Amino acid sequence: MNIGSAFQEFWNSTGVMNFTIGQVIMILVGLVLIYLAIAKRYEPLLLFTIGFGAILANIPIAEISGPEGFLGIFYQAGIANGLFPLLIFMGVGAMTDFGPMIANPKTMLLGAAAQVGIFFALLGALVLNMLPGMTFSLADAASIGIIGGADGPTAIYVTSQLSMRLLGPIAVAAYSYMSLVPIIQPPIIRAFTTKKERVIKMEQLRHVTKLEKMVFPIAALGLCIILLPTATPLIGSLMFGNLAKECGAVDRISDTLQHALINIVTIFLGLAVGSRMESQAFLTFETLGILALGLVAFAIGTMTGLIFAKIMNKVSKEQINPIIGAAGVSAVPMAARVASKVGQEENPQNFLLMHAMGPNVAGVLGSAVAAGILLAVVPVIM
Amino acid sequence: MNIGSAFQEFWNSTGVMNFTIGQVIMILVGLVLIYLAIAKRYEPLLLFTIGFGAILANIPIAEISGPEGFLGIFYQAGIANGLFPLLIFMGVGAMTDFGPMIANPKTMLLGAAAQVGIFFALLGALVLNMLPGMTFSLADAASIGIIGGADGPTAIYVTSQLSMRLLGPIAVAAYSYMSLVPIIQPPIIRAFTTKKERVIKMEQLRHVTKLEKMVFPIAALGLCIILLPTATPLIGSLMFGNLAKECGAVDRISDTLQHALINIVTIFLGLAVGSRMESQAFLTFETLGILALGLVAFAIGTMTGLIFAKIMNKVSKEQINPIIGAAGVSAVPMAARVASKVGQEENPQNFLLMHAMGPNVAGVLGSAVAAGILLAVVPVIM
Amino acid sequence: MNIGSAFQEFWNSTGVMNFTIGQVIMILVGLVLIYLAIAKRYEPLLLFTIGFGAILANIPIAEISGPEGFLGIFYQAGIANGLFPLLIFMGVGAMTDFGPMIANPKTMLLGAAAQVGIFFALLGALVLNMLPGMTFSLADAASIGIIGGADGPTAIYVTSQLSMRLLGPIAVAAYSYMSLVPIIQPPIIRAFTTKKERVIKMEQLRHVTKLEKMVFPIAALGLCIILLPTATPLIGSLMFGNLAKECGAVDRISDTLQHALINIVTIFLGLAVGSRMESQAFLTFETLGILALGLVAFAIGTMTGLIFAKIMNKVSKEQINPIIGAAGVSAVPMAARVASKVGQEENPQNFLLMHAMGPNVAGVLGSAVAAGILLAVVPVIM
């Protein structure tokens, strides 16, 4: 070893000498995600961390996402075993107010209707298999479908259990479309509703008592235990956080779930998800399919939510503004705000936000239930 | 696979079809714990999380407390290895003021006397072996006895080292009785003290300097190192937190131990402890024995604290109000408040709170010392 | 087993009966570190926790730093794999303002010059091998040299990757000298600069825009990826935190990195590093060598920073006050404050703090780069 060969050795270990084209592209993808997070405020917490994780994971030599790398450690600690999304869900539960849903429970059905998008996308993935380069198994298709749940932690949880190889593109699609809701949904809302429907005014929601809010998480978890045990990790975590918030006896827990814990876990989760965006896994034809199917899932979910609202108006005497059906996809609270904004554009006296929050949080339950079904049935019928 | 069989498959995976009666009972037990936490404010942080953990652990199919379930992950990460109770103890140390104890050190002996309950319950467990269905080993008996330490983290730590199978009932007994102290102790206090004793007025405690409070944790840890190394994980963690608080140079550490860290760990610890409440482990005749022995331990500890205070009054000229002997069981700060309240009922001019805090925090040391002895001797003589 | 033998057994398990002289000395070393942390405020967060860890690690019987002990668990969780220093670096990034460096980029070269101390110490370690009892491998020497980086997390990270056996003394040396900067540097500054140089007044730094501060972390990481992938775990973590801070879109992440996360990790890291201070590893002739070499590294780094500043003044027309060259060692922000203070003593109108912050934070990059080189080359040429 002389000086020359030492410099040679160093030069051979530089990035310049070791890049693959795929890694360069993925680093650019990471930069784009960060740009969207910062400049466009698209789900900034997640797209920022996922984007940064993607950059770090595609650095040659460093092996940051390998089993000994620090992103690999995050991955093993909380993605491979599904832990991080559940901790996020505890925090989500502690931040969610189910009051508007309890005040007008029938709007929950809109949160069911909007989940139809999940199953259309699932079917779409299986149909896409007819194209060359697409080889989605049923488990893959189920994971892709859950993008339509419009709920990041649920999508990550399901994918970590069923189809880990697709985690990168699925997470990116889920969070991207969640932040694109203000762009995706308004035209669909206008296309599937009439002006007359959109100006329907809804009466103010009744007051929901503290005790109702406390009994609800227990009741919902009870139903889930009886009917769908495979959804209980998700629904259980959500209701743990929600009961902690509503009961008023454990504010330290509620505060911790909403702040310190969810923030720390978000950092780890985002970086770890980003670390799965290695070029060979991401730069495939299948990723395009996933992005397309994710969009389909969101669009169809929005549509079925709207249509079901119109059907309910046909059946029931109490009229609801069908715009709030679009909020059933979840994407809390973005979709509810979009519904509220579109409603106010039609009629400035129309305050739909609270009414849209009902289907909106019901959509979280709906996609967790759909996740539970997929987790229960897919491994059996495959 | 056709539609019919898919629904059949789904139906077979519902909770309804898979419940055992034991699981149903345990879910009800979990609900009772949550009710006590919320409605009665019995150790809300712990009974809430333990109760919720018990519910989740007893859901059929979901295997949430199994090695791959998220409660199982918490369990492995911090209960099996004793880590979580030690982190809690760091936070307890950072929240404890040993000043009243340093101001009147002889009241520490009351914190020793009240630990006698631990060893009575230990003995009681071995005696109960004569009943059919009770098969407590010496390690089991030691873990049961430590309930009398009236200190949750110590009980969980000892049990995790000696007798993991009993963790569920022991933790529930420990935290339940700690919150029942206001019900358990007053009649015992009144039975074992005379009116004349209960009105004894104690002079105000002297001011304790900052330096004394800083030297104390080092001195106490030093004694523990010399005399009882097996207690140093507990006492060391406690004194780490206490020195961080008192020294004034590391407020970031002290604040973190008291808030972010202890809150996060409490959530994980409670859920993980609850996850050990599976029906086959909890719904046994032995659990009844444990609950009975825990009550015996608390009662005898209270008694011996009171009696020792009366003995001290016989021996010393400086009189102490024997009520504060009851605070020696620890259950910080509940037992000290109970002592203070009973004292004030007898004599409204009687402010015993600070005087009771001395034996109260000494009781924490006392039970940690007892834990160290059990951990040192039990594995050897078994 | 009778009573006598039980007491005998207990007595045999006391600390008194099991101490080695080395353990006693190491406990005293731990106390000294805690004293320095509290009374002298020498890097209090780290020396307090390291000192306490050292005490706990040297308790006989308890095995607290063993694989099953709680310090051993911290060690495995975050030191052995390099995770904790990287998390700290994220927090450091989120607390660092690179503005002064961007305003006057050429002062960055001072942050390069001051890293020469690293390599002198490395060489010194290899020379010391000529003494009996010193057997430093090249990896050992590299880890010792990095003390001169004046950056705790970098030193711990490099040592954890190259020379774990020396972690205790290296970490203690790094943090001790970092806090001794106000004592070490002023005489060297005065010795290597003239009065005339020390009174040089520097013009105010220009305003740096938000966008420049946001592009910088991306640009610096990009360069690191291209040139030195082995440094990307460190630089990547630093720039992750810095971009999170500067971009203004992810304040929850930035706040968490700066507070909850860095505080928790500091506690774990300090205790775990302390746990490596077992007597047989620490009480060696080599430790004295490491302490001496660390001092040499700091002194030479300070010198080369000063000298390079004087050379720059020879070459460039724009004069800089060479005092700020001393800040290039990093030891953020202590070294910058020392430079500022020395400057003001010479000329009360001289406000050097902002000017010294440039080389100061550049020194962090410089030592991370040096770390990357050592990690890239040492394993190859050994």
Place this chain on the structure above:
Amino acid sequence: MSSIEQGLILMLVGVSVVFIFLVLLVFIIKIMSFIVLRYFPEKEEPPKKPSGGAGSRDAEIAAAIAAATAYSKQ
């Protein structure tokens, strides 16, 4: 096309169960609200209970200690 058939079955089962679940939940909420509102109506402006368990108790104790200490210094 067995895989697409599986997908169709999954869709049918999935959509059905999601609706069954949420319909049942609607009924449960209605019953729950009925019972709560009838038998456990909210009292007017309940006095805000101290919450947070250990936290608030510690705070109380701390306040008491502070008070006592201040008192003892007089």
Place this chain on the structure above:
Amino acid sequence: MSSIEQGLILMLVGVSVVFIFLVLLVFIIKIMSFIVLRYFPEKEEPPKKPSGGAGSRDAEIAAAIAAATAYSKQ
């Protein structure tokens, strides 16, 4: 003394690369600043954008909900 030779080589490589790295970074920063200042100058007193993503959105929603609830009680 091969080990000291190795050390010398390491020193040479190390010092060189540290300087190369930071010299390059100086140039990159200068170019970056030039471009940013010329093409993306800072607007005068930009209105403070809401930050914190989910956090602030949640806060908005919470405020909206609170407002709506208060309204509905009148």
Place this chain on the structure above:
Amino acid sequence: MSSIEQGLILMLVGVSVVFIFLVLLVFIIKIMSFIVLRYFPEKEEPPKKPSGGAGSRDAEIAAAIAAATAYSKQ
């Protein structure tokens, strides 16, 4: 009944050691307090030192930077 005998022995050892430990601690505290109060009495109202290590230093720096930046903009 060997197991109960073991329990009795454990009780004896345990109660003894707990008392020995706390009695020793009483003496240690008394000696400690005696020394501290005699040789290191508390000064009247010590000025509150800045605490928190890195935290407060960072804050100082931040303040200095803010001041300097503001100054440089004038």
